[in-house]
Amino acid sequence: MLPQWTVSGVDGYVSSDIALTRIIDFDPDLVLVGLGMPRQELFLLSHLAQLPDATYATVGGAIDYLAGTTRLAPRWLGRFGLEWVWRLVNQPRRLAHRYLVEPLLLLIRVLCASFRERG
Template sequence: MTLHRQHVPVLEVDATPLTVVELTDVLDRFIAEGSTRTVVGHNLHSVTLLHSDPIFRSFYEQSDVVLIDGAPVLWLWAKSLEGDGAKDRAMDYRLGSTDWIPALAHVEGLERIAIIGAGSVANAQAVARLKDVVPHAQVDGMPGEGWDEELEEKAIAWLEGIRPQLVLLGLGMPLQEQVLHRSLPSLPPAVYCTVGGAIEQIAGIQKLAPRWIGRLGLEWAWRLLLHPKRVAYRVFGEPWVLLGLLIRRRRRLRGKR
């Protein structure tokens, strides 16, 4: 199954925008197939990494689903839409991990889920919450704190033993993408979803921004308020890095003409 890629102008990346219902349908098919698939998401951080890291770019280009997570990415994509009311419906296509994970209960045939990442307490709480969300599924967890080569090998063996159909990998970006890029050939068939900090959010340890803040595209302000040291660079520094990367890319392409 090949999903149509759509271009995001200005940022020069491609995505496969889906609503929650559409993603659920896609996951239905992936689970039925039983093959290896990857689901990732685009925000300004991932766009910056894509334009600066060839391995990260390769992984995203080969991924089956590239959701739109960040508000700036969504707004720029929406500008390219045509048709009455198309831009008004664009917000339905902004899917962070916590937007679609609650809908896993509606994925047909989903019986085995694995959660990898976060500390032991957060991971255990996320497993318990997901068992409530998807009561018909077996949910197993493995903490990802202190991730190194040894833990990665243990994770591969653990996944081989439990053979999940869907894996939520929350190691933070770009570690989670690097892990899948190098280890995917050794992993058992499943749908692998990179979910960043969503494990702590599912666990209730990290507070989610109110929905109205998200619809205004101000989640960055909420995160900055809660985690100033962790988020400050991404909010104030990384956009300038991305701007420089995009300018250099445009100059490079002009030079080839």
């Protein structure tokens, strides 16, 4: 027999304070945070001291996939590790900077740090 679960939720459009209060009042065992990167990580880090003891999981867009509001990449793209191309084509405004610019900025920072160490 499965244990009975009580489920509660807060959408991502309320203030952080309201969401935090709801989590504290509910005193959950499991919290799924699906605000997208980096909002979900920043929310958890900024409220870490106030959050009750529980298991916390950042689930990003997984809820969108489960709800059917976002289509999954075709399997053949997945076999080649190219799901990111599918997401970029379907959400260019949201993901272009993350997928095309941020990796280059990271590479530049790593190279600069490497050259500084060599002196």
